Amino acid sequence: MNNTTASLIVIGSELTRGIISDKHGQLVSRELTKLGYHISQIVAIPDDGTIEQILHALLKSNDVIIITGGLGPTSDDMTRQAISDVAGRKLVKNEAAYSRLYKRVGERIHGANEKQAYFPEGFETILNPNGTAEGFYGYAGNTLLISLPGPPREMEPMFRTNVIPLLSSLTGHEYKPRLEYSTFLIAEAKLEELTNDVDSSISWGTRFQDYRISLYAEGDEAECERDMGELQNRCGKELIVPGDVTALSALTSYLRENGLTIATAESCTGGLCAMLLTEEAGSSVYFNGSVVSYAPAVKEGVLGVKNETINTFGTVSTQCAIEMAEGALKKTNSDYAFSITGVAGPDKSEGKDVGTVCFGFAGKNRESECVMLKFTSWGRASIRRKSATAAFLLARCFIEHKENLIDITSRWHYI
The missing domain is CATH 3.40.980.10 (MoaB/Mog-like domain)
Structure with missing residues (x-):
């Protein structure tokens, strides 16, 4: 060479x-x-x-x-x-x-x-x-x-x-193709630790991007694919996916392809999901609207969350999240809706730790689902970004309806 x-x-x-x-x-x-x-x-x-x-x-x-x-x-x-x-x-x-x-x-x-x-x-x-x-x-x-x-x-x-x-392509220089995956919610340092533990002989690389980290593997293709499979087993297959994709694009492309609409009800994310969903040109074909219900009174008055639900379980609860999602679905006449309510920090709220976030998902002629996740906190911004990413990933899973969301998130680790 x-x-x-x-x-x-x-x-x-x-x-x-x-x-x-x-x-x-x-x-x-x-x-x-x-x-x-x-x-x-x-x-x-x-x-x-x-x-x-x-x-x-x-x-x-x-x-x-x-x-x-x-x-x-x-x-x-x-x-x-x-x-x-x-x-x-x-x-x-x-x-x-x-x-x-x-x-x-x-x-x-x-x-x-x-x-x-x-x-x-x-x-x-x-x-x-x-x-x-x-x-x-x-x-x-x-x-x-x-x-x-x-x-x-x-x-x-x-x-x-x-x-x-x-x-x-220049004489004497061989290009070695590599596998590229997009990873979500997992810290870059943890990814490096996991990749070295899975196989230190593979040449790994990472690239930090907005709302995701790209993960690259160079070496024998069969070995790379095997090791990527092992990483998916350790972290959750939804958190490590092939190609250069985002959680947002995975959701919006599915909505476009199937002619579906979605709406959001947001609390701790303060409209971040709605902003991201409308960054794409022509987003009105799949996005109907959003309610930023930061205060309990808005959750009750606009989304129809029961006062009894808030008094009994609190605003940061799966029960509240489901009613928020169902309220957004009804208000916007969408095919699907999701909600986010949680503790972004810096202090606890309602006795719940920073990083505790509840998600609700509702759809026409579908039984609603909810999950609670506990994120590692690197500040308010990190919790909000992780919450938006998780919501997009789970929204697509909910719409595809292949598996219950609780079962899916039970396999998510290192978030």
Whole structure:
């Protein structure tokens, strides 16, 4: 295997001032080393035009240079011009990229934003599913230059989906496909502990994302699948699922495909589920509405929760959760509804510990179900996010009606 030399340039004044930490160096060096590349340098520079000088220096001793950052529309985003100058290629408008950018920003494309559709002539673009600045790659002499946006949520998927296969296609570098799973509710540190315990010979990797953690396994495919099965047995199969998916998309895609509608009744999550359900374009086809019933009086007056239920069991109870869900179902005339009521913290409520959350699920011509979960708390925000994720997972399970929710959650561990 050839031992090609590569370097990484990370651009951002926030990095060089110590405001934020670099997220790319470890990822790029680890993945390129697996492919047989020798990482020569990782250089962090500010947004001050230094990049052109650094590029000229690195071109003398590197076969591949990856640059992250500096692709935005502002005056201090200088990467595309610097690469254009170093490669001796003028910047030209890419009509396909312009069209994609226009779909994202509309008339705001006119002015500074438009420069994000310009690339060094002859360079190929790299699609950015999570942002407006597309990446690109091409050669300056014999050196391959790859430019990616700086934000990790944009850079990392582009790097994994496009850059790794590109670099593996070069002579002497074998790309090893890997299994990808999406995990929910389980802390990243616990995942690493579990994966090493299941099989330390498999190469594991994790990537923290919104409302989930991606888990990767590299090695013999049969062994990877066996080990993933063991992880599912230990944690709960609903908490570790194949592919790059979210709990939200798993629910909404099922609702769309089956022409179903849903509503929510939320207490401790304060409307978070409703916000997430309506982030998708066209969500009105499956989402009918929500009641944020934070106060007991709203639970009673709007959702029809019985005063006796609250006095006997409290607002944080499965009994209250069921009546909340049934009230939302009736109020919105939806096919299904779910509710969330719990203790987000920082203090106990009604004698219940922080992290205690009750969920109710109701459907037309269906017997309602409820479950209580107890989450490990890392603060109010973590409880709210976990509650929303669990609600989406359980809502789909309830709608599919393959197994009782209590039986499903009895297998959930490390949440």
